[in-house]
Amino acid sequence: MSRYLLGTTACVVALAAAACGLQEPRAPNVLLISVDTLRLDRVTCYGGPEGNTPHIDGLARQGVRFASVQAPRGLTWPSVTTLMTGLHPRTHQIRNNGAKLDEQFVTLPQRLTAAGYETGAFLSNMCDAPNRGLAVLFCSWWGDAGPPAPGMRRQWMSHDQPEWDAAITREAITFMTKDRDPPFFAWVHYIDPHKPFDLVPEFARDEYDGSFAVNDDSLAQLTLARTPPTPAQRRQLLAIYDSQVSSTDAHIGDLLTALEAAGLADDTLVVFTADHGEELGDHNAYYYHLSSVYQQVLSIPLILRWPGHLPAGQVAEMPIASVDIAPTVLDLLGLASENLGMEGGSRAGLARREAGATGAETTFAEWGDKMVIVGQGNWRYIWNPDAVVPYGAPFKPGSDLGFSIAPEELYDLAADPLQQENVATAYPERTAALRARACEFVREKDFHLQAPRLLSPEAQERLKSLGYLQGEDDMPETMSRLTDHCPPGS
Template identity: 30%
Template structure:
């Protein structure tokens, strides 16, 4: 029988947030133990730094321009073949628990989309558990933090289990007052046992308890954290001393040489906070809510970072429970386990927070740990992409090789010294400001980003000399020839597609 597969995904987690990836303070013993017996991919990237496009690319093996979900607020076509369909056709039982985000959260009831809050007000939501994008059954959670209690199976469960508990997620009910200059930071009063991370883990463990070893399974376990707001519950909100977390990486005035929209965005973000937006979205705003940290005190920013680490450790604890359940079922030796995230978080680097159009490394660079049958332990330095995961699983599990844009890195699973990609592409499709559409070419030595709708903008970083991407060389005369060669390569291999994608159904 082929091995089982568990895909664990977090939301907005940086590659450098784990002990096994070199973080000096992160306490992630369970993920680190998984890494010790598996492969740690040190240069793994997503081609899209926004939630829905990245998740859809991982599952489909297609760039967003090809699968259609180019921006949050667009729905992934329901007839598109995904890795779940590959596995079902090979005899796998498929189940998902947690955040999917294949459809707009705010899609209207007329669309009848289970990934939207409105669906859960319809009569047909009663008792609904799937099928859903190739999953036989799902336990759906929608959103994160204060927005996770409105629709989906988790919201229904919380109302039935603890009718008044939803209000405990709100910042006004926090365990103690948060900083006035950064309202996304608070210590959530929701008891840990009622928190959605533990609910997701309970549902995943319940699925594992049902397995008898006679049919292979695919289990998707998807945590909404450590996505902002930065609001973990106790004890995780107090796990890290804000003065001991790594400080953001930035240099003086580095944003002055970057595209002007980065500093312009501060004006939009000053109008309404992200928490207010979640409660009452109003007009569309650009995806990611990127802004500078100049209005935040160092104390507040460090508290946000400490809370992010707390959320990471909470998820690690949940993964420990999941792995213990797998072991108790006698399935550990026969299960391929994949841990990753959809995209990263700026977290103060470059003087910026959250995410946005600019494809900085903290946004595209995500963790990837794979352990299980056929995987040789050790680190992998070669470049890999979310785009390649479907092709890799097809090769590693002997599935039918269906159409995709990726290339298999299955050789890297079995041999630590196997080569990765020579380069990869990334792309950002905006929601409101079309000139921020951009394309990126990334190699081990360079990152070049162009804005086809605005040639006055561009980004070019020599990663060998400047791995932190602090010195923009795009308009430096000494690099004109090198830049032009990269632009011509992009035009040949990955030409602009600013208008690609399906219709926007909602703000997100």
């Protein structure tokens, strides 16, 4: 039996035993809010523009904000599956959008269902993803008719992302505030500010004047010409992106207000995070995320609020990773077990500001089975030994243009937060040490690599219609062994 299943079995047995006790205090509710494609430097409490995210900022003032959190990849399905399992993509094997999660891997909702929670998910993305352990699943793509029957195809709702997000907010509020005995787990995943870059008029900035038509065609022209935007064009792009960020922040405010009005805020652990960020012309004049391996895509927020149990207005400075979030939540709920089978570690001690609590000494991110990104302190090392060139749209496979990444790149984020100067050759000893850590990581995980299992053709068509399966680099990747590039015994 898999050690991941063994860990879950042990946990469920322990939870069932605890449920038999007398006068156990009622477990808290859990509200998990995740935002798609949320760039960290557009969130005000993380250094973004003033007024962009008042409700997220309020959450940070009332809870604990983690300053440095690493996503496992700049792609939704791998990142969210890591969030839900506490496992790295090379382990859970969801290395691309459109892959199926093997039954041996257990999700956070499944664990909470076993602990007596009523679970629900309200999604504007990830609708066809491996969503298991949910009593309620609402997806705004499906409209009022609900999910299509197996094997049937049906037109989705119009592509109105703010309305999608409004719909899931309404449904989540109904779910959270209904009368119930068991605690709830509600996961709400917002799609904005995912592209297309469409202005949300009620959140338009003064800087926006419509002088630059921001759309896939205009941005593709800049990318393919390797032309950075002019300052005026960048102001227009950021004004549109920020309007989408503020729109989602307003929906989050509606969720939090509903908790307060229902008298549930003090009894609810709120977890706020994102799947990944976004490139806005920072590298290779690129305006998306799936091809990138840089911090504009891999740095994500994490805020935890639980009144009376976690301190308010605190910042946890030590670095952690998305793989740590699920074990941290379970630990805070008192459901942790040393045999959970998760690869992440609980950072509940950091949230509680306990003496001696530690973060992650080293973090890892991946680009499929082709690259590894290693983080230590302010350093980020990118290992691309086969000099793979991603060809996500608008790049075309086989052309001379792609998202260029050197075989080795090293950046000091303290001196170069935008990662513009590769200093790998200037620091050969540090580069070698981080390469060795990358080899340790892939050797440890290498036995998990296998051909990905795909969703049905109908599900893949639904993803393609959103532009979510764009081309060869976003489809299942051919097998490769990074360990072949590691010295024997490393």
